[in-house]
Amino acid sequence: MSRFLDLLLTSAAESPRGMTTGEPREPVRRTWAEVHAVARRMAADLAGNGLTPGTSVAVLAGEPALIAPAAQGIWLAGGSVTMLHQPTPRTDLAEWAADTVKVLDMIGAGLVLLGPPFDPLADVLTERGITVRPIAELGEGIAEGPALPDVPHSEDDIALLQLTSGSTAEPKAVRITHRNLYANLTAMVQASELRVDRDVMVSWLPLFHDMGMVGFMTVPMAVGLELVTVTPADFLGRPLLWADLISRYGGTVTAAPNFAYAVLGRQLGRAEDGSLDLSTLRFALNGAEPIDPDAVASFTDAGARFGLRAECVVAAYGMAETALGVSFAPIETGLRVDIIDAEALEAEKRAVPASGDRPARRFPLLGPPLPGLSARVVGEDGRVLGDREVGGIQLRGEAVTPGYLTVDGPLATQDADGWLDTGDQGYLADGIVVVCGRLKDVxxxxxxxxxxxxxxxxxxxxxxxxxxxxxxxxxxxxxxxxxxxxxxxxxxxxxxxxxxxxxxxxxxxxxxxxxxxxxxxxxxxxxxxxxxxxxxxxxxxxxxxxxxxxxxxxxx
Incomplete structure (x- = not known):
């Protein structure tokens, strides 16, 4: 059995912690043991209906209460999970279906598990020859406590096929193995100093994105952390719900892209004095898109009257190619910014600390690479660059994906020495990662x-x-x-x-x-x-x- 599944099964058996879903209307809490019991029945159903080890199963659903046991059930049955991109009210369903068929062909998915609010799309998919099953019906009729499917689980089996955020017309999936997932999730737990017996995670992040699926579903489920999770639609409909959940549940850990902190900062500015308590929050990760120091300041300034500490902000760098995390800033330090000379950066590709009145640029310091990952910066000529020299960022380590699946077949990601080219441009400052931008966009x-x-x-x-x-x-x-x-x-x-x-x-x-x-x-x-x-x-x-x-x- 893989280390990832062994960790997950241990938490299911021993942890009293669990997940709360259904806020703000009908909150329901289930322990991880209860989630696992449902997952076992789902796994037995999948295996009994012909799911063979190594098969990719696609999931199209919005409710975390259904996604958590379904994902675990797929893993227990020996399959891999692909969270499909979700259509929005503005989506042309014919185009979405055509793109989805292309994705399913690419990953070799034998089944799509469908759940609310996407149940009405069943006909759209079945008309195109796709096998669909409602998640809610998975495991029905299976007796309590079935034996786990007798399938091998090796470290190099695929756990997740994470669709990238590029054009859906040219899909690409990152192959995340059990080895990659275990290495990255345990490294993130270590770097964030997660306290399994006390921390409470609060999230609204979409589960088709790696930050949501890995960071705020797989991590708490695998290590037995308390989780309160709602959907992105819940957050977008009422952004202050995010802060309200942190306040009511004593949330200590959360995460979001930069824009969401800017949105919440504006909402906090209009909230009534004494209506919230954000003093418990100790780890507010900001990642997935470029971090704007002004947006972070607006969030922390607006939250200060509710007990929010600026030190809780953690600037991070991540990508699906490492399962999720690449580097975290040290906890309890808040957002720290490198202020560098703009002319030296633009003309000489060097990150020289700014002085005097010269034009300057500000870049967040994103912390050292997570345990088990190494980072280096390489010039256009392939030379490994020194401290504060700007070039392409490369990564190496157990968490790095072995490759992609594309419509043209598998594509390797690592060079002969195991280095992954991230496509990002940046530099190292005393071992701290700084990202300037995407190389292709400069x-x-x-x-x-x-x-x-x-x-x-x-x-x-x-x-x-x-x-x-x-x-x-x-x-x-x-x-x-x-x-x-x-x-x-x-x-x-x-x-x-x-x-x-x-x-x-x-x-x-x-x-x-x-x-x-x-x-x-x-x-x-x-x-x-x-x-x-x-x-x-x-x-x-x-x-x-x-x-x-x-x-x-x-x-x-």
Missing amino acids: IIMGGRNIYPTDIERAAGEVDGVRAGNAVAVRLDAGSGVGASKRESFLVAVESRRAGDAEAESLIRKEVTAKVFSAIGARPARVEVLAPGSLPKTPSGKLRRAATKDLLDSRPE
């Missing part, structure tokens, strides 16, 4: 390396621009919309004032001014779009390449 102008996040943050400061909905798009020299003889960039922002010619003109001028003030360069063009126009991944990240395609199709 804009080069006049020999300078300009990072889209600097442009996007500046554009987001303009009145009328929707928070978190500004995208900077690189234009290669002599190609694309507004082509010129050198590389340039466009900026697209969403605004509720889109369609008002006078308001759009003012926003374009102010965005141009703000961006020029921040980076010393002007965008070739600024587009003001209606809310909901910017392409996003299923997990909510803005897609720069797809935004460029959208702008290419619009008249100048």
Whole structure:
């Protein structure tokens, strides 16, 4: 049996802790032993109905109460779990179904387990020859306490096939083995100093994303932590619910992408004095997208009157290719920022500490690599770079995936020495990881390396621009919309004032001014779009390449 499953079974047998779901309407708590009892029946059902070891099972559901035992049941039966991207109210179901069929073919899934609120999609899938079973019916008629399926579980078996956040038209799945999962989850437990007997995790994160599925479902289920979990729709419908759950349940551990802390900060600013108690929160991980120090400050400042300590914020770096975590900042230190000379960064690719009145850039310090992971920075010529030299970040360790599944077949991720190229550009500062941006997104102008996040943050400061909905798009020299003889960039922002010619003109001028003030360069063009126009991944990240395609199709 793999170390991951052995850990999971031990927690099921020994831990009195469990998960609470159904907030805020009908909260229900089940111990991990109760979850495991349901999972055993599901595993027996799956094995009895022909699931063979190594088969991928896809899951399309939103309720954590169903997903937890289903995932565990699949693992116990020897299968791997793939959480499908979920359609939204704006999704074209025909396109979604076509993309989903492509994904299922790619991963070789023999079955889709379907649960609320996606039950109505059963016909859409079965019409395309896909075998569908309702999760709620899995295990029905199976006697209590069935024997576990007699299947081998090796360290190199696939536990998760995590779909990446890129285009669904060109899907790719990260192969996460039992070895990878065990190595990463135990490293995260160690780095975060999780206290199994006392910590309470609170989450609204989507379970089709690695931060939710691994960090706030698999980790607590495997090690026996108390978990309170709701759906993303619950959070988006009432963001203050997140803080309310931390307050009522004494939450100590939570996580979210940067935008969510900005949203919660605004909500806390309007909350009544004494209505919340956030003093128990000791570990608030910020990851999955670039961290904005101003957004973090707005969250901690607004939460201070409810007992929130700024030291609880943990800046993190992660990716599906390591199951989840890459590096965590040390706990109880809060967000620390590296302030570096902008000109040395852009012209010399060196992270020199800023001094005087020279232009500066701020990057969060993301902590050392997690236990068992090594990080290095490599130049374009393949040379391993030194401290504070900027280049491509590479990783090596037991948590690193052996490869991807793509529509064209398997794709290895590691070089001959086991190093994974992350595609991120950054540097190491005394062993601390700092990420500057995605290498493919860096804009080069006049020999300078300009990072889209600097442009996007500046554009987001303009009145009328929707928070978190500004995208900077690189234009290669002599190609694309507004082509010129050198590389340039466009900026697209969403605004509720889109369609008002006078308001759009003012926003374009102010965005141009703000961006020029921040980076010393002007965008070739600024587009003001209606809310909901910017392409996003299923997990909510803005897609720069797809935004460029959208702008290419619009008249100048």
